[in-house]
Amino acid sequence: KAGVTQTPRYLIKTRGQQVTLSCSPISGHRSVSWYQQTPGQGLQFLFEYFSETQRNKGNFPGRFSGRQFSNSRSEMNVSTLELGDSALYLCASSLVGPHYEQYFGPGTRLTVT
Amino acid sequence: SQQGEEDPQALSIQEGENATMNCSYKTSINNLQWYRQNSGRGLVHLILIRSNEREKHSGRLRVTLDTSKKSSSLLITASRAADTASYFCATWGASGTYKYIFGTGTRLKVLA
Numbered sequence: 001k002a003g004v005t006q007t008p009r010y011l012i013k014t015r016g017q018q019v020t021l022s023c024s025p026i027s028g029h030r031s032v033s034w035y036q037q038t039p040g041q042g043l044q045f046l047f048e049y050f051s052e053t054q055r056n057k058g059n060f061p062g063r064f065s066g067r068q069f070s071n072s073r074s075e076m077n078v079s080t081l082e083l084g085d086s087a088l089y090l091c092a093s094s095l096v097g098p099h100y101e102q103y104f105g106p107g108t109r110l111t112v113t
Numbered sequence: 114s115q116q117g118e119e120d121p122q123a124l125s126i127q128e129g130e131n132a133t134m135n136c137s138y139k140t141s142i143n144n145l146q147w148y149r150q151n152s153g154r155g156l157v158h159l160i161l162i163r164s165n166e167r168e169k170h171s172g173r174l175r176v177t178l179d180t181s182k183k184s185s186s187l188l189i190t191a192s193r194a195a196d197t198a199s200y201f202c203a204t205w206g207a208s209g210t211y212k213y214i215f216g217t218g219t220r221l222k223v224l225a
Contacts, residue, residue: 033213035215042201042215042216042217042218043201043203043215043218044215045213045214045215048213056213090155090156092156098203098205098213099143099144099205099213100144100161101146101158101161102158103158104155104156104157104158105155106155107155
């Protein structure tokens with residue numbers, strides 16, 4: 001069974017731009033969660049989607065948004081990028097949700113200059 | 114602030130020794146999970162322990178949970194160089210809140 005894939009793997013953007021990251025979960029998994037990982041703040045939960053609905057959201061500003069499609073693929077969008085948005089963005093899929101076993105993708109390394 | 118705080122922040126041991134790392138959390142939980150992250154395999158789920166369980170084993174891993182102290186420990190026995198990684202605990206809050214929070218992590222280095 002193929003694992004979680006994320007595209008692109010690396011991205012360089014300029015302050016003020018917007019970016020869209022993509023995540024394809026493991027086949028059959030309906031829950032997709034997104035996380036931001038930085039050296040200073042560690043791993044922080046952004047939001048989770050289940051069957052195309054956002055079920056929960058972490059404490060991030062509205063510039064961070066997401067969506068999930070009917071095939072469970074998910075996208076995360078960050079608008080008006082700031083230098084502090086530079087991070088590794090991880091996507092995880094699960095049969096049930098992040099409160100049970102999750103399978104993580106390799107991440108997208110975003111650098112904002 | 115982080116729900117989970119791992120202790121120690123960093124640990125260096127010799128191959129074959131046991132490694133113990135601890136996690137403390139602040140609110141009631143439904144379950145607690147441990148994850149490992151290294152550059153080669155990314156973030157990998159290791160074990161889940163429910164709030165009504167006190168101990169759980171998986172291969173060389175032993176996890177304990179003390180809900181009265183709001184703490185958990187992960188023991189890796191007979192460590193190997195391949196165990197070198199960062200280890201995180203993650204909690205899912207109870208009481209109707211659906212908050213998933215990772216701890217700050219313990220960086221384990223196993224010396225061959």
